Amino acid sequence: NAGVTQTPKFRVLKTGQSMTLLCAQDMNHEYMYWYRQDPGMGLRLIHYSVGEGTTAKGEVPDGYNVSRLKKQNFLLGLESAAPSQTSVYFCASSPSLAGGLRRFFGPGTRLTVL
Amino acid sequence: KNQVEQSPQSLIILEGKNCTLQCNYTVSPFSNLRWYKQDTGRGPVSLTIMTFSENTKSNGRYTATLDADTKQSSLHITASQLSDSASYICVVSEGPSGTYKYIFGTGTRLKVLA
Numbered sequence: 688n689a690g691v692t693q694t695p696k697f698r699v700l701k702t703g704q705s706m707t708l709l710c711a712q713d714m715n716h717e718y719m720y721w722y723r724q725d726p727g728m729g730l731r732l733i734h735y736s737v738g739e740g741t742t743a744k745g746e747v748p749d750g751y752n753v754s755r756l757k758k759q760n761f762l763l764g765l766e767s768a769a770p771s772q773t774s775v776y777f778c779a780s781s782p783s784l785a786g787g788l789r790r791f792f793g794p795g796t797r798l799t800v801l
Numbered sequence: 802k803n804q805v806e807q808s809p810q811s812l813i814i815l816e817g818k819n820c821t822l823q824c825n826y827t828v829s830p831f832s833n834l835r836w837y838k839q840d841t842g843r844g845p846v847s848l849t850i851m852t853f854s855e856n857t858k859s860n861g862r863y864t865a866t867l868d869a870d871t872k873q874s875s876l877h878i879t880a881s882q883l884s885d886s887a888s889y890i891c892v893v894s895e896g897p898s899g900t901y902k903y904i905f906g907t908g909t910r911l912k913v914l915a
Contacts, residue, residue, distance in 0.1 A: 691844070729805065729890070729905030730845075777844050789835065790903075792844030 689713055691793035693778050699799045700768045708763040708796050710778030718781045719761040720745070720790065721753060723774040730777065736761055768800045803828040805893050805906035813912045818881055822909045824874040824891030832894035836865050836876050839888045839908065848876070848889075878911075886913045 691712045700706055710719065717738050722730040732745030736755040750772060752764045761780075765772060775797050779790040805826045814820050826834070833852045837845035849858040849865040851874070858865050862879045878885055888908040895902040 727907060729907050730903075731905075732903070779844075789847040789850060792846070794844050795842070 691778055691780055691791050693776075693793040693796050695796060696794070697797050699801065700765075701801050702769060704768050705764070705766050706768065706798075707765075708776055708778075708798075710761040710763070710780075710793060711759055712761075712778075712780040712791070713759065714780060714782070714791065715758070716780035716782050716791075717758070718783060718790075719755065720779040720781075721751070721761065721763045722777045722779065723747065724777060724795075725774050733763065733776075768798075770800045772798065773800045774798060803893075803895055803904050805891055805904050807889075807891050807906040807909050809909060810907070811910040811912070813914060814881055816881060816883055816913050816915050820878050820881060820911065822876045822878075822889050822891075822911070824876070824906055826872050826874070826891070826893045826904070826906075828872075828893040828895050828904050830896055831869065831872075832896055834865075834867055834874050835892045835894070836863070836874075837890040837892060839890055841887070845890055881911075881913045883913050883915060886911060 694709045720735040721733040724730045731747050734753040736742045739758040742753045754762045775795045777795050778793040781790040808823045835850045836848040839845040851858050851867045853869040864877045867874045888910045890908045891906040893904045
């Protein structure tokens, strides 16, 4: 049981390049989330999904797209990377949104956009 | 505006000593409050979760308290160990049970020295 895994762990992009971050979970969780963590700020929600085939915007969705084609995978895409997207990205999953149930976080992807 | 503020920003203590981290929030309506531990280069891991009716919750050497009237929480670490060196993040869940919205604090960075 690997929990939540993310690939890649590190990536350096040039401005304007595109890339996809992959999140996978093996806990059969319905809900999955993408966050970004920047120095001096709390984690902020980019997009989330309440089930296979569904996605929704979080607090800071601009410049990102997501897809949830399979229940276990949640992809985060950057179509045209910008330096402001330099950050550490965390994926998380939870069995539901119900109170009292925690979210499980992946190890993170450190992205640098030059 | 819903906010979570943590203090101190950073803390250095000697191994074996106790410490207390603070969290003040203005989130309303309140659902629950969680403390996460985040090791350097890793994702956050849940330590405790408390609803408004709970005022103390322990997890080994970690004890969290909650005063829902004053909207304050604390995390007390007893007999600190080198492995306690990490960032500790206070997270408040907004709204009734079932909401996706977590409000993250910026964390307290704890360093335990031998």
